[in-house]
Amino acid sequence: xxxxxxxxxxxxxxxxxxxKKGAKNSKPIAPEAVREQLRTEIFQTYLAMGGVKWLEQIAxxxxxxxxxxxxxxxxxxxxKPEEAxxxxxxxxxxxxxxxxxxxxxxxxxxxIHAQDSPxxxxxIEHQPAKPVxxxxxEPPAAAPIDVSTDSLEEQxxxxxxxxxxxxxxxxxxxxxxGSAAEQGIKKRRNLI
Numbered sequence: 142x143x144x145x146x147x148x149x150x151x152x153x154x155x156x157x158x159x160x161k162k163g164a165k166n167s168k169p170i171a172p173e174a175v176r177e178q179l180r181t182e183i184f185q186t187y188l189a190m191g192g193v194k195w196l197e198q199i200a201x202x203x204x205x206x207x208x209x210x211x212x213x214x215x216x217x218x219x220x221k222p223e224e225a226x227x228x229x230x231x232x233x234x235x236x237x238x239x240x241x242x243x244x245x246x247x248x249x250x251x252x253i254h255a256q257d258s259p260x261x262x263x264x265i266e267h268q269p270a271k272p273v274x275x276x277x278x279e280p281p282a283a284a285p286i287d288v289s290t291d292s293l294e295e296q297x298x299x300x301x302x303x304x305x306x307x308x309x310x311x312x313x314x315x316x317x318x319g320s321a322a323e324q325g326i327k328k329r330r331n332l333i
Contacts, residue, residue, distance in 0.1 A: 148154065200207040253260065
């Protein structure tokens with residue numbers, strides 16, 4: 142019975158096992174309740190030590206500790222200098238050509254609008270396209286001439302063979318009705 146945990150089936154429970162009669166259900170204390178209780182106890186200790194006078198005494202004796210541990214917690218945070226515009230990261234590998242072009246166009250338009258002075262407008266003069274001369278005339282290439290070294294008898298035999306193969310394939314396709322399995326016919330096997 143090595144490796145088996147618990148009691149074997151059919152045997153009674155061990156004495157004094159299980160929940161004790163009359164025991165209360167234990168509920169875990171919520172973290173908010175623990176924090177609130179800790180705040181209350183810290184404030185009571187602060188009042189017992191002397192309150193504001195005690196803090197003044199600590200500030201005189203240990204000014205650096207007072208600033209780093211007490212004052213820094215209630216002072217507003219120092220404003221940061223203007224933060225740079227966060228970079229937009231675009232995974233181009235997953236974009237189609239159209240979506241990539243749309244991102245590029247958007248970024249270019251955003252850069253133009255972000256400039257202090259707009260760029261001067263440019264007009265592009267339309268110029269008619271120059272006529273393209275037609276390609277020079279090339280006569281069509283002549284069809285290759287089949288030069289066969291076979292005799293007329295050999296050529297006739299090859300033609301008859303091609304005709305026979307073509308007719309056989311065509312007849313096979315028109316007269317084929319499928320095997321017994323394809324027609325749903327079950328053959329009985331004689332196993333003796």
